[in-house]
Amino acid sequence: MESTPWESELTLDLHRQFGSQIIEFASYREQNFLIARAGAVPAIIEYLKLQRGFDYLVDITAVHWPEREEPFDLIYILYSFSRNERIRIKTRIAEGDRPASVVSLYPGANWLEREVFDMFGIEFAGHPDLRRILLPEEWTGHPLRKDYPITQMDQQWVREHIGIESGQ
Amino acid sequence: MATQTFLDANELVLNMGPQHPSTHGVLRVILKLDGEKVIGTDCIIGYLHRGIEKIGENRTYPMFAPYVDRMDYISAVSNGLGYCLAVEKLLGVEAPPKAQAVRVILTEMNRITSHLVWLGTHALDIGAITPVFYTFREREEALKIFEAYCGARLTTHAFRIGGLQYDLYDTFERDVRKFCDDFLPRIDEYEQLLTGNRIWVERLTGIGILTAEDCKRYGVTGPLLRAAGVQWDIRKAFPYSGYERYEFDVPIGRNADTYDRYLVRMQEMRQSVRIIRQAVDGIPEGPIMAKVPKVMKPPAGEVYVSIEAPKGELGYYIISDGTITPYRVRVRPPSFVNLQALDKMAKGALIADIVAIIGTIDIVLGEVDR
Amino acid sequence: MIRKLLRTILLVDLFEGLWVTFRSQAPKHIYTEQYPAQRPQVAERYRGAPRLNNNPETGETLCIACDLCAIACPEQLIVVSSVRNPQTRRKELTDFTYDLSRCMFCGLCEDACPVDALELTQDFEIAQYSREGLIWDRQMLEEGPKPTQYKS
Numbered sequence: 001m002e003s004t005p006w007e008s009e010l011t012l013d014l015h016r017q018f019g020s021q022i023i024e025f026a027s028y029r030e031q032n033f034l035i036a037r038a039g040a041v042p043a044i045i046e047y048l049k050l051q052r053g054f055d056y057l058v059d060i061t062a063v064h065w066p067e068r069e070e071p072f073d074l075i076y077i078l079y080s081f082s083r084n085e086r087i088r089i090k091t092r093i094a095e096g097d098r099p100a101s102v103v104s105l106y107p108g109a110n111w112l113e114r115e116v117f118d119m120f121g122i123e124f125a126g127h128p129d130l131r132r133i134l135l136p137e138e139w140t141g142h143p144l145r146k147d148y149p150i151t152q153m154d155q156q157w158v159r160e161h162i163g164i165e166s167g168q
Numbered sequence: 169m170a171t172q173t174f175l176d177a178n179e180l181v182l183n184m185g186p187q188h189p190s191t192h193g194v195l196r197v198i199l200k201l202d203g204e205k206v207i208g209t210d211c212i213i214g215y216l217h218r219g220i221e222k223i224g225e226n227r228t229y230p231m232f233a234p235y236v237d238r239m240d241y242i243s244a245v246s247n248g249l250g251y252c253l254a255v256e257k258l259l260g261v262e263a264p265p266k267a268q269a270v271r272v273i274l275t276e277m278n279r280i281t282s283h284l285v286w287l288g289t290h291a292l293d294i295g296a297i298t299p300v301f302y303t304f305r306e307r308e309e310a311l312k313i314f315e316a317y318c319g320a321r322l323t324t325h326a327f328r329i330g331g332l333q334y335d336l337y338d339t340f341e342r343d344v345r346k347f348c349d350d351f352l353p354r355i356d357e358y359e360q361l362l363t364g365n366r367i368w369v370e371r372l373t374g375i376g377i378l379t380a381e382d383c384k385r386y387g388v389t390g391p392l393l394r395a396a397g398v399q400w401d402i403r404k405a406f407p408y409s410g411y412e413r414y415e416f417d418v419p420i421g422r423n424a425d426t427y428d429r430y431l432v433r434m435q436e437m438r439q440s441v442r443i444i445r446q447a448v449d450g451i452p453e454g455p456i457m458a459k460v461p462k463v464m465k466p467p468a469g470e471v472y473v474s475i476e477a478p479k480g481e482l483g484y485y486i487i488s489d490g491t492i493t494p495y496r497v498r499v500r501p502p503s504f505v506n507l508q509a510l511d512k513m514a515k516g517a518l519i520a521d522i523v524a525i526i527g528t529i530d531i532v533l534g535e536v537d538r
Numbered sequence: 539m540i541r542k543l544l545r546t547i548l549l550v551d552l553f554e555g556l557w558v559t560f561r562s563q564a565p566k567h568i569y570t571e572q573y574p575a576q577r578p579q580v581a582e583r584y585r586g587a588p589r590l591n592n593n594p595e596t597g598e599t600l601c602i603a604c605d606l607c608a609i610a611c612p613e614q615l616i617v618v619s620s621v622r623n624p625q626t627r628r629k630e631l632t633d634f635t636y637d638l639s640r641c642m643f644c645g646l647c648e649d650a651c652p653v654d655a656l657e658l659t660q661d662f663e664i665a666q667y668s669r670e671g672l673i674w675d676r677q678m679l680e681e682g683p684k685p686t687q688y689k690s
Contacts, residue, residue, distance in 0.1 A: 002468075029471055084406075108388070231611075317583070319645060320585050337583070
């Protein structure tokens with residue numbers, strides 16, 4: 001991605017606070033984002049919320065890059081009403097990592113994290129109620145991963161609950 | 169000697185099942201009741217999950233546009249606009265001014281039709297059967313214009329990446345002006361039916377209060393946030409498609425209850441008519457499609473674009489890896505995030521109020537489940 | 539104060555609403571369409587049943603078997619088979635299969651066709667009694683569905 005570096009008063013402040021925990025500040029098509037280490041992200045989000053007024057969590061989502069060493073990208077998008085500014089925080093996590101949940105800061109992260117768990121299998125530590133949200137409870141497999149083909153279904157669940165051989 | 173029987177238990181768990189006329193789709197709400205008061209809710213969703221985000225990874229950019237209509241099927245034009253804006257930003261092109269003006273007209277008409285469905289079904293759930301006939305009659309006129317323009321009433325696929333596919337048909341401006349002129353007195357008619365009506369006022373005031381602080385913490389946007397007093401609209405905060413050229417107000421409420429949300433949506437419909445009139449008076453001449461390649465391969469990168477859909481902030485986060493299909497399409501659905509606040513709004517309400525609260529959040533299950 | 543009390547007792551707000559309903563008791567324009575005696579008028583650009591157009595003078599098909607519609611379809615339900623004519627060295631259409639059961643009438647195939655051979659017409663009565671009946675071959679596509687005509 002041809003991103004351009006992003007420099008502003010906010011980035012200098014964050015750099016002062018978190019130093020090497022933030023790997024990169026960049027901007028693509030005038031949208032600013034920062035890439036940070038997985039362990040520091042809850043602290044960064046807390047700092048942004050409490051000290052910098054980013055009081056609205058827009059979205060939490062993930063991306064699967066199967067060839068990479070740390071295959072999952074976890075992305076948080078925050079917005080500040082007072083500054084009218086949106087910021088993206090990206091981090092890389094490995095298979096089996098349990099990133100900390102931000103539900104204590106933003107109650108709206110509850111369902112968003114449940115959806116990331118449902119679709120990717122990333123478990124969040126400290127989430128009050130981590131279970132599948134869009135797929136049935138007993139489903140196995142995490143569909144939005146790249147190794148899950150588009151026509152695959154959990155055949156055993158289909159046979160048990162719907163009684164037909166296959167949904168395709 | 170008194171023994172404990174099941175009649176002494178205070179909690180009753182009631183299932184408001186997926187097939188229910190008032191849940192606006194297949195939504196299952198498990199209510200924990202103390203008599204008639206609700207002490208807890210749990211929403212089970214996913215009955216309409218079709219894997220649209222997974223489909224997005226297997227279709228090319230222009231091919232994915234019809235799928236996007238089917239998420240929030242009531243406001244398909246808005247969904248299409250958001251997707252086209254996101255891909256255009258990835259490609260680095262901008263639609264020409266004529267296309268932008270027509271997009272604004274169709275999107276605002278779509279906002280009106282979405283609010284009309286909301287009004288009709290919400291009133292029907294509360295018990296007022298008349299408004300639904302009137303609102304659907306108005307909606308018919310707007311859908312005729314959609315059909316004459318792009319060929320379909322509901323899943324319109326009206327916009328293409330880079331602009332528009334179809335030029336305006338002959339009587340488009342006349343039809344749109346007639347629609348606006350006929351529609352404004354109708355809003356007065358709906359207000360006459362409902363706004364002062366004591367039954368409506370009593371059923372709606374004080375129900376489902378979600379303060380501005382709670383709205384921000386839950387990520388709730390759209391008319392719910394505006395009824396809580398926060399004057400925030402993406403059309404003003406991050407203008408897109410030429411909205412900065414039009415003059416319109418953003419209505420807000422004071423008490424953050426269901427009645428204020430009703431008033432906010434009625435005012436939004438009036439403001440939409442205002443925008444449509446300004447846009448149709450000044451449709452510029454020119455091409456309708458920007459220069460986009462036939463085979464779209466945006467450079468590798470990612471972009472998040474959001475628009476003010478009738479239900480709230482609808483966002484598209486698209487990651488491109490330089491090939492003809494996107495690497496990841498994430499749709500940030502307003503109804504999904506707004507529905508989380510149901511638990512907060514429903515504590516302490518009566519069962520009849522749950523129906524009013526679900527109606528006022530204005531969910532469309534196609535968007536909640538994708 | 540007294541005015542408000544009178545408004546409440548005499549149900550003025552409810553009567554205001556009832557007046558709106560009573561106003562429309564004798565409508566000037568009846569919207570009910572007598573279907574199937576009267577087919578509704580759909581717009582010219584309506585995306586309905588597909589049709590393969592023929593050249594009106596010669597009666598031959600306009601399709602040049604370029605396969606662009608099949609490439610454009612999101613569901614990949616068009617199959618175009620052709621054979622190359624040895625004299626004119628052009629491709630000629632032999633068979634055209636369109637699976638209407640999975641079609642979502644998005645219009646991408648109609649947009650992609652360079653010669654306007656494939657067109658989505660204004661036919662909306664395309665119901666069949668079996669799922670296989672919805673897989674249309676070339677003949678069905680050229681003639682179109684023939685719904686039963688009802689006389690009033």
